[in-house]
Amino acid sequence: MAPGDTAMNARTGIGAALEAEVVIERRGGFRLDVALDVAPGEVVAVMGPSGAGKSTLLEAIAGLVRLKAGRVRIGEQDVATARPALHTRPETRGVALLGQEPRLFPHLSVCENVAFGPRARGVPRAQARADAGEWLWHVGLPGLGDHRPSELSGGQQQRVAVARALAASPRLLLLDEPLTSLDPETAGEIRGMLQAQLAAAHASAVFVTHDAVDAVAVASRLILVEEGRVSQEGDVRDVLAAPATRFAAAIAGVNRIEGVAHAGRWRGGQTCPDVVIEGQDAATATDEGAPLVAVFRPDAVRLERPVEPTWTGAMRALGGEVEANTWLSRVARLEQTPAGVRVHTSQPAVAVDVPTAAVAELHLTAGAPVRLRVAPSVVRLQPGG
Structure with missing residues (x-):
């Protein structure tokens, strides 16, 4: 004492x-x-x-x-x-x-x-x-x-x-x-x-x-x-x-993107209907079309540049195919962090942590098309509201 x-x-x-x-x-x-x-x-x-x-x-x-x-x-x-x-x-x-x-x-x-x-x-x-x-x-x-x-x-x-x-x-x-x-x-x-x-x-x-x-x-x-x-x-x-809002997700240091349940998976809304994400647990308990949230860490996302350097070229290369847990997006902004750079993308709004050297190597600038990938094992699907 x-x-x-x-x-x-x-x-x-x-x-x-x-x-x-x-x-x-x-x-x-x-x-x-x-x-x-x-x-x-x-x-x-x-x-x-x-x-x-x-x-x-x-x-x-x-x-x-x-x-x-x-x-x-x-x-x-x-x-x-x-x-x-x-x-x-x-x-x-x-x-x-x-x-x-x-x-x-x-x-x-x-x-x-x-x-x-x-x-x-x-x-x-x-x-x-x-x-x-x-x-x-x-x-x-x-x-x-x-x-x-x-x-x-x-x-x-x-x-x-x-x-x-x-x-x-x-x-x-x-x-x-x-x-x-x-x-x-x-x-x-x-x-x-x-x-x-x-x-x-x-x-x-x-x-x-x-x-x-x-x-x-x-x-x-x-x-x-x-x-x-x-x-x-x-x-x-x-x-x-289990953050319930975007602010809660921000302080928890995770991505939280809102969509709807579709065939046991997450699917984007009107702005990104072709984005489909599977989670570690299928959303079978959620009614079809009901609000659904996908949660995953920024450091769990893989980012790469598509072969085609323009948005229209990258979209054309996809040929209308939809691959679960992989989608095309644009760079919205770059944010310096103690560990590197956080790349913010749009539609859906997702943050991705990448090493500083990769920003220059991949020529990441606002508006540039990027391909994002996230493994189902690191995604949690939660009912929205």
């Missing part, structure tokens, strides 16, 4: 349940309508495209935005209801909101920053400073209590912000993309620290993030919010394994 664990855990109030039904209306017609439950000690990740309403959801729970309808209940207490009108002040909700910026008090030492919450609750100065020292130890910053925030790196400042948030003993911790502004190595270190400290404190938390790695490493459940509504939710790995 780490130094001070017993005393620290006895003094924390972390771990309250959250029940939230948040309805917010903005100018321009945007409406956020999201229900969110968090069990005591549970970490729930929230992901969604920019503008989906993720930060607004946290602001409503924290009390920075008033509800149009619904309610927010933390522990056994309603802190916000639309009818009858109730809006508990943010500072009395027992909620800590941590964003991309640490927002430390520049005139206070690191130790004083961490001790600020306990001191505001009336904890004696000596005890608050002792607790602050323990929290700094927990987040990997022992011996830096006398430094000013300006003397620390960005990653160290964010660690202090985490320590300050947990030291305040919030009933609920709200994390609004706290790792976004950090370099990958520092973000990875703080992600691991967050996972360890949230688990050790048995903290209840809502973690808004744009990175699926955060959800996998820190949370047990994942909620996807698109256009102000929940589009999918469940166990993190279940959501990523």
